[in-house]
Amino acid sequence: xxxxxxxxxxxxxxxxxxxxxxxxxxSGHTALYWYRQSLGQGLEFLIYFQGNSAPxxxxxxxxxxxxxxxxxxxxxxxxxxxxxxxxxVYLCASSVEGVSGANVLTxxxxxxxxxx
Amino acid sequence: xxxxxxxxxxLHVQEGDSTNFTCSFPSSNxxxxxxxxxxTAKSPEALFVMTLNGDEKKxxxxxxxxxxxxxxxxxYIKGSQPEDSATYLCAFSRSxxxxxxxxxxxxVTVRA
Numbered sequence: 001x002x003x004x005x006x007x008x009x010x011x012x013x014x015x016x017x018x019x020x021x022x023x024x025x026x027s028g029h030t031a032l033y034w035y036r037q038s039l040g041q042g043l044e045f046l047i048y049f050q051g052n053s054a055p056x057x058x059x060x061x062x063x064x065x066x067x068x069x070x071x072x073x074x075x076x077x078x079x080x081x082x083x084x085x086x087x088x089v090y091l092c093a094s095s096v097e098g099v100s101g102a103n104v105l106t107x108x109x110x111x112x113x114x115x116x
Numbered sequence: 117x118x119x120x121x122x123x124x125x126x127l128h129v130q131e132g133d134s135t136n137f138t139c140s141f142p143s144s145n146x147x148x149x150x151x152x153x154x155x156t157a158k159s160p161e162a163l164f165v166m167t168l169n170g171d172e173k174k175x176x177x178x179x180x181x182x183x184x185x186x187x188x189x190x191x192y193i194k195g196s197q198p199e200d201s202a203t204y205l206c207a208f209s210r211s212x213x214x215x216x217x218x219x220x221x222x223x224v225t226v227r228a
Contacts, residue, residue, distance in 0.1 A: 003159070004159070031214070035218070040220070041220060042120065042205075042218040042219050042220040042221065043205065043207075043216075043218035044218075045215050045216070045217070048214065048215065056215065091160070093160075100147075100148075100214065101147045101148045101209025101210065101211075101213055101214050101215070101216065102147065102148040102165050102167055102209070103214070104150070104162045104165055105150075105152075105160075105162065105216070106159075106162070107152075107159040107160040107161075108159055109157070109158060109159045110159070
């Protein structure tokens with residue numbers, strides 16, 4: 001697509017429920033990243049995909065968080081048994097390739113998650 | 117976790133005035149410094165990527181400088197306009213690392 005698409009744009013859920021956030025990167029971008037921004041904090045790295053594999057999951061805050069990417073394209077971030085501290089804006093970004101830290105990231109508009 | 121600091125956290129500018137703000141980062145193993153602009157309800161948008169000490173980049177009324185030896189970058193906005201109102205994020209990467217470490221941002225509000 002023309003840009004990075006994320007859905008839903010807004011999600012309100014009850015504590016303990018599972019949520020899925022979706023990211024559709026720019027066609028041809030092999031690298032995909034998930035970041036999140038909690039209130040008053042900087043963007044926090046969650047996970048990085050190169051193609052379908054995730055060589056770096058070091059940022060996932062707990063085993064309730066998981067992510068997958070299929071066909072080298074769409075990625076889904078799943079949060080199980082949501083907690084209030086999971087409330088944040090979840091941003092997805094893609095880049096042409098992920099080897100270099102100088103690659104420009106193209107971000108989606110984010111999914112705002114509120115856990116009541 | 118790499119410590120990237122941005123200051124001030126927020127600032128208000130009168131339309132037509134110029135302003136600048138800072139990003140500081142670890143100076144060891146530097147690879148690249150990014151600036152992004154994030155307007156409310158939109159996606160963060162890349163402004164600049166700088167890799168060399170002394171780099172200066174310009175895009176319209178916005179420019180940035182880089183000092184890798186002392187670990188800081190300045191972003192300047194000349195003749196601020198209301199459309200410049202946004203949060204400006206800087207991000208740093210180390211050698212051999214694709215991950216960007218982001219600062220918390222500087223939120224600029226331009227008053228007409």
